[in-house]
Amino acid sequence: MNAETITPYQRLVAALQGGTPDRxxxxxxxxxxxxxxxxxxxxxxxxxxxxxxEGQLRLQQKxxxxxxxxxxxxxxxxxxxxxxxxxxxxxxxxxxxxxxRDWQSILQLRVPDPLDSPPLRETLHAIELCAARxxxxxxxxxxxxxxxxxxxxxxxxxxWLELLLFGPATLRDALLRVTAExxxxxxxxxxxxxxxxxxxxxxxSSGTIITHEQFMAWSLPVLCETTRRIRGPVVLAGVGRVExxxxxxxxxxxxxxxxxxxDDLGRCKEAFGGRLALIGNVNNVAMLGWDRNEALRExxxxxxxxxxxxxxxxxxxxxxxxxxxxxxxxxxIDAVERWGRYPLxxxxx
Amino acid sequence: MxxxxxxxxxxxxxxxxxxxxxxxxxHRALDSGIDPRALLLDVIQPSMRRVGELxxxxxxSLTQYFVAGRIADDVTDAIVPLLEREGAGRRRxxxxxxxxxxxxxxxxxxxxxxxxxxxxVQVHDLGxxxxxxxxxxAAHEEGADIVAVSALMVHVIPQIGELRPLLDEQDAxxxxxxxxxxxxxxxxxxxxEVGADATARNAGEAVRVVQELLVETPAR
Numbered sequence: 001m002n003a004e005t006i007t008p009y010q011r012l013v014a015a016l017q018g019g020t021p022d023r024x025x026x027x028x029x030x031x032x033x034x035x036x037x038x039x040x041x042x043x044x045x046x047x048x049x050x051x052x053x054e055g056q057l058r059l060q061q062k063x064x065x066x067x068x069x070x071x072x073x074x075x076x077x078x079x080x081x082x083x084x085x086x087x088x089x090x091x092x093x094x095x096x097x098x099x100x101r102d103w104q105s106i107l108q109l110r111v112p113d114p115l116d117s118p119p120l121r122e123t124l125h126a127i128e129l130c131a132a133r134x135x136x137x138x139x140x141x142x143x144x145x146x147x148x149x150x151x152x153x154x155x156x157x158x159x160w161l162e163l164l165l166f167g168p169a170t171l172r173d174a175l176l177r178v179t180a181e182x183x184x185x186x187x188x189x190x191x192x193x194x195x196x197x198x199x200x201x202x203x204x205s206s207g208t209i210i211t212h213e214q215f216m217a218w219s220l221p222v223l224c225e226t227t228r229r230i231r232g233p234v235v236l237a238g239v240g241r242v243e244x245x246x247x248x249x250x251x252x253x254x255x256x257x258x259x260x261x262x263d264d265l266g267r268c269k270e271a272f273g274g275r276l277a278l279i280g281n282v283n284n285v286a287m288l289g290w291d292r293n294e295a296l297r298e299x300x301x302x303x304x305x306x307x308x309x310x311x312x313x314x315x316x317x318x319x320x321x322x323x324x325x326x327x328x329x330x331x332x333i334d335a336v337e338r339w340g341r342y343p344l345x346x347x348x349x
Numbered sequence: 350m351x352x353x354x355x356x357x358x359x360x361x362x363x364x365x366x367x368x369x370x371x372x373x374x375x376h377r378a379l380d381s382g383i384d385p386r387a388l389l390l391d392v393i394q395p396s397m398r399r400v401g402e403l404x405x406x407x408x409x410s411l412t413q414y415f416v417a418g419r420i421a422d423d424v425t426d427a428i429v430p431l432l433e434r435e436g437a438g439r440r441r442x443x444x445x446x447x448x449x450x451x452x453x454x455x456x457x458x459x460x461x462x463x464x465x466x467x468x469x470v471q472v473h474d475l476g477x478x479x480x481x482x483x484x485x486x487a488a489h490e491e492g493a494d495i496v497a498v499s500a501l502m503v504h505v506i507p508q509i510g511e512l513r514p515l516l517d518e519q520d521a522x523x524x525x526x527x528x529x530x531x532x533x534x535x536x537x538x539x540x541x542e543v544g545a546d547a548t549a550r551n552a553g554e555a556v557r558v559v560q561e562l563l564v565e566t567p568a569r
């Protein structure tokens with residue numbers, strides 16, 4: 001493709017379809033840094049779709065990465081179920097007490113309207129505003145917490161694990177029906193508002209939390225069904241390790257998977273076998289201490305492991321902490337400009 | 350049945366996340382006349398360490414660890430009192446543990462606390478949302494050797510950095526600071542940057558690190 005005319009949208013789509021665009025695309029799951037660009041506190045920034053849309057657009061202009069991520073914060077998806085967000089000055093909101101106090105509450109649970117959550121309403125607004133400005137030129141990526149991970153917010157991780165391990169399967173399945181329906185509904189609303197793809201961050205399905213066998217028995221069926229019902233491209237995000245389940249992910253119907261710094265990029269790519277594009281896996285926490293040179297070095301190592309043959313997107317393993325420096329972020333882009341241009345020059349890489 | 354066999358069977362129970370089978374195994378061991386202290390030192394603690402090692406090598410999952418934590422609770426309830434009655438298992442070391450304020454993720458801390466208790470350590474769990482000053486006050490009140498701080502979120506790290514000077518001021522450097530959680534696992538130098546004496550990647554490692562810190566800790 002011609003590097004002069006290719007847009008971030010064309011670049012990302014080419015890579016997600018397994019191809020080699022002009023260079024390796026970069027995806028930054030960057031949700032908070034827009035506040036600095038607008039000179040706002042985090043709470044004020046995350047209160048309005050206008051702020052987040054403008055922040056995303058300015059960040060994309062600044063770092064030249066290949067996708068907008070107008071996502072507010074994970075807790076927002078538990079808010080229609082009754083959860084409360086607790087804000088901090090320098091990090092994403094945490095959740096207060098889980099809205100479901102015990103397993104029996106599952107029996108009374110109904111699928112809420114995502115628009116009952118003010119931040120989800122604002123998220124849709126932010127997506128619409130981004131789409132009005134850059135649809136078809138810069139990819140817009142939404143997020144929906146998948147059915148197997150949402151219960152960890154609704155019940156708390158400990159209670160969800162107890163239910164999975166020791167509780168009645170009927171309650172587990174009843175909860176998964178509700179969370180699956182909510183996830184599909186929310187994902188499809190974002191696609192309808194203008195998102196080009198939806199990320200499903202599935203920490204509880206990862207190898208960090210459950211075993212391969214548990215993933216096959218508990219999570220994979222509901223994940224496949226959810227992906228099938230989402231009316232657009234789905235990107236899985238491991239959040240925890242995915243290497244041990246990497247061979248199973250292509251059957252979910254997702255387009256790509258974001259893997260963690262604990263996963264081996266080369267082995268994941270091999271396991272995906274060209275049926276799933278690979279995204280990752282810069283260590284977003286270690287980035288806190290990086291300067292430009294360290295970012296260049298680490299991004300180069302990722303490119304060396306995964307860029308050959310295409311089907312690869314350079315990205316941090318998950319959401320970028322607020323304190324990460326501009327120069328570390330810029331270093332990731334500089335790395336793909338320097339070493340990630342196709343055709344790759346093996347000797348330089 | 351040999352202690353080695355009990356150990357191997359217990360590891361298998363932990364990896365299957367099979368709590369009832371593990372409880373049954375331990376009760377059978379006690380019923381067969383195995384000394385509770387030998388059971389703790391030669392079967393339970395090495396089994397927990399084994400799961401910890403597998404976790405470190407990405408060969409075990411949280412569900413397996415979670416069940417191991419529950420089994421550690423079972424052990425604390427069933428075996429540690431037997432040892433205390435015999436005077437053979439006097440609690441070694443005092444640890445004040447908590448999740449730092451601003452972070453609402455408490456499961457890792459609970460598992461670490463359970464492992465430490467099963468290893469004979471006296472644990473005072475402050476729960477979630479603990480401010481630096483609360484850690485320091487509790488450490489002083491409990492006569493703690495070690496303050497153990499858990500965190501999952503990156504933005505709470507600066508608060509952990511406030512602890513070292515406060516502890517030094519209060520207890521003249523007697524109290525050791527142990528930190529753990531995802532940020533420290535992903536950023537190897539971070540524990541030093543916040544003034545901690547050590548970090549541990551998992552509960553099994555936390556037991557080993559606590560035992561090492563206790564050896565180093567100056568007499569109060």
